[in-house]
Each structure stands twice: as C-alpha cells, then as structure tokens.
Amino acid sequence: MSQAVYLDYAATTPVDPAVVDVMVRHLGPEGTFANPASRSHLYGWLAEEAVESARRQVADLLQADPREIVWTSGATEANNLAIKGVIEARGGGHVITSATEHKAVLDACGWLEKQGHPVTYLTPAADGRIDPQSVAEALREDTVLVSVMHANNETGVINDIAAIGALCREKGVLFHTDAAQSVGKLDLNVQALQVDLLSVCAHKIYGPKGIGALYVRRSPDVKVAAQIHGGGHERGMRSGTLATHQIVGMGEAVALAARLRDEEGPRIAGLRDRLWQGISQLDGVSINGEGAPRLPGHLNVAFAGVDGEMLLTAMNQAAVSSGSACTSASLEPSYVLKAMGVPDALAHGSIRFSVGRFTSQADIDRVIENVTEVIQRLRKVAG
Numbered sequence: 001m002s003q004a005v006y007l008d009y010a011a012t013t014p015v016d017p018a019v020v021d022v023m024v025r026h027l028g029p030e031g032t033f034a035n036p037a038s039r040s041h042l043y044g045w046l047a048e049e050a051v052e053s054a055r056r057q058v059a060d061l062l063q064a065d066p067r068e069i070v071w072t073s074g075a076t077e078a079n080n081l082a083i084k085g086v087i088e089a090r091g092g093g094h095v096i097t098s099a100t101e102h103k104a105v106l107d108a109c110g111w112l113e114k115q116g117h118p119v120t121y122l123t124p125a126a127d128g129r130i131d132p133q134s135v136a137e138a139l140r141e142d143t144v145l146v147s148v149m150h151a152n153n154e155t156g157v158i159n160d161i162a163a164i165g166a167l168c169r170e171k172g173v174l175f176h177t178d179a180a181q182s183v184g185k186l187d188l189n190v191q192a193l194q195v196d197l198l199s200v201c202a203h204k205i206y207g208p209k210g211i212g213a214l215y216v217r218r219s220p221d222v223k224v225a226a227q228i229h230g231g232g233h234e235r236g237m238r239s240g241t242l243a244t245h246q247i248v249g250m251g252e253a254v255a256l257a258a259r260l261r262d263e264e265g266p267r268i269a270g271l272r273d274r275l276w277q278g279i280s281q282l283d284g285v286s287i288n289g290e291g292a293p294r295l296p297g298h299l300n301v302a303f304a305g306v307d308g309e310m311l312l313t314a315m316n317q318a319a320v321s322s323g324s325a326c327t328s329a330s331l332e333p334s335y336v337l338k339a340m341g342v343p344d345a346l347a348h349g350s351i352r353f354s355v356g357r358f359t360s361q362a363d364i365d366r367v368i369e370n371v372t373e374v375i376q377r378l379r380k381v382a383g
C-alpha cells in the first residue's frame, strides 16, 4: 500500500515484460547487437533482419508497406520530420493545424512561422473535437499540409481523421496526423483514414522510450526533406545508426497491442468508467471532453473550487497529471482545456487520470477513496 497507484499511462507506460525480453536479446555479446548497416558479416545481417521484421510489424498495424516506415527517436521527431520536412520539400506553403495539438506539432509550426510560412490554428468545439468543416473552411490556394492529431493526449478526445483525410485528398492537400496516443488502441488503417503521414511512438504502448516512426506514403509519393543529415539511412529521410534493441522493442510492443486490443480496450474502459462512477458521487465534478468519443483509458476531470496543484499534492495514493505532463512545470492552465473554452479556474482544478494494462480494480477503488477524502477535506478548508 506504500506506493501510489500509477494512473499516468498517457504520459508513458512501463515496458511490458515480453518487450523487455525481446530487447535484452538484442543488446549483449550473445545477442543480435550489431549495426544493422554492417553489410560485411553475419552479425550485421542478423541485426538488419531483426530491424526489418520490426518494420513489418509496424507496417502491418498501419496496413502500410514496410518501405513507408521511417524510424525516428519518437513521435516528437516524427512530427518535426513530417511538418518541417514537407514544407521544406515543397519550398514553402500554408499549414493548417489545431490549437490542441501536442507541443511537438505546435512548436514545429511556430518555427515554420518564424521562417515566414503561414500557419492557421483551428479552434476545437467545446467537446475538444476539430470539426472537419472548419478544416475545409481554412483551406487556401497555397495550403500544402494539414496536421490534425488522432487522439488528444490530455483529454483522450478522438478526432474524425477519416473525414479530414477524405477532404484533404479531394483538395490535393497532404494530411499528417499525430497518432502517438491512439496507436495500438484505435484502428490505424492508413488507407481507410486517407492519411499521407502519421507519427507514432512506442512508449505509450508498453514499448521503450526513445523510439518511434513516421509513416510516409509512397503512392502517391510524398516527399519529405531530411531534418537530420548523415549516413543516408532510412532512404535518406533520417540518418543515424538504427537502435536495434529499441526497434525490436517497438515491433514487439505494437504486435502485442494489436493482439490484446479487443480484450484490453473494453477492460481498461470498464476500469476508467468505474473510476468516474466513484468520482461522480462528489458535487461539482465534470469530464473535460464529455460527449466526444474518447480513448478507453483517459479521464480528465474538472473539480470546481479546488486548486489542481493542491489536489495533486494531497492525493498521495495516485500518480496522475495536471493537464499534460509536458506543461505541468508551468503554472499556466492547460492550453488544450483553454482552447476548448474551459474557464481558467476549472482548468486549474483539472486532473488527468489515465488507466492502463497493469491497473487493477483494487487500484481504482483505492484511488476513488483517496480522491473523495481529499476533495472533501480541501473543500472544507476552502469554506
């Protein structure tokens, strides 16, 4: 009972023991440790085979061709490569994105603006979703890229990527989506979704941190200018020695997620709903993103009349996030909740709970008890 219950799976997950096992077999002197680019010995060939097998695992999940998968250090790098890479390859152009994107997309777009490229930031509806119609209305003659995330990291709200993809295809505009939160949880068929570029990473689905991939469509061919130059790895799009152990870890994590999804999704959603059932017994609580389709593990709750930082400190039985982990160092309320029109006071009193593979019913019940006790105490003090 000493350690707090980990309910921050949206920030990162522990690595699944089955994934650890595969990774360890690609590290030591007895393992497949070699440089996959080494062409002159069996060590290198075996490492290359391991990397290509993992590439197939990721491609299979996306219904893509393995040649469309570019390894990166994570979703941050994949987003940077997609956004800066397309604009550089096209020699400029207008970009449409949304105000609720991850900082990796927003800051890459901000950098483009500094270079003189125009960017439009769409405002979400009150439930957090980006209306495909608002994308259609923002399209200009010079628009070359639309980047709208699949599922939001703070709220779990899911955008209608297929609808946005269809209208981009119709207008001949490239479409990128950040799928770091939805990979392994939602269907990511790139043909059905009509996406041209898609970012994923391993560490939100029980794989290691420091590895991800960008899907880059080959037909019709999408051109992306490299952002990291060197030995010309990954068909010239991303140089650097491939991290064999990280890559096989991602392949295994993706395959495992696909195998478990039908059983795991409903189980996690059930635990998340049980958590809300318990918390909703309190007065003045609401779900941020209510009414929109959401990922199974996310629960972003606004506690009226309570300060989120105080709540986080007092809630010693649950390891959770206020807003997003990436901005929690600042005292600014979450820009995602702000963009959704959540008043500052409520945004300040909002907490993201995220349930995952290793969460039990007993964990949930312990957290409900802790939240209830703490909220009642804080509200009594506040008078």
Ligand SMILES: *Cc1c(COP(=O)(O)O)cnc(C)c1O
Binding pocket: 073, 074, 075, 076, 077, 102, 104, 149, 151, 152, 153, 178, 179, 180, 181, 201, 202, 203, 204, 210, 211, 212
């Ligand atoms: C976690 C996350 C990222 C960043 O991924 P890294 O692999 O940590 O760089 C980007 N976008 C979203 C939506 C995320 O949840």
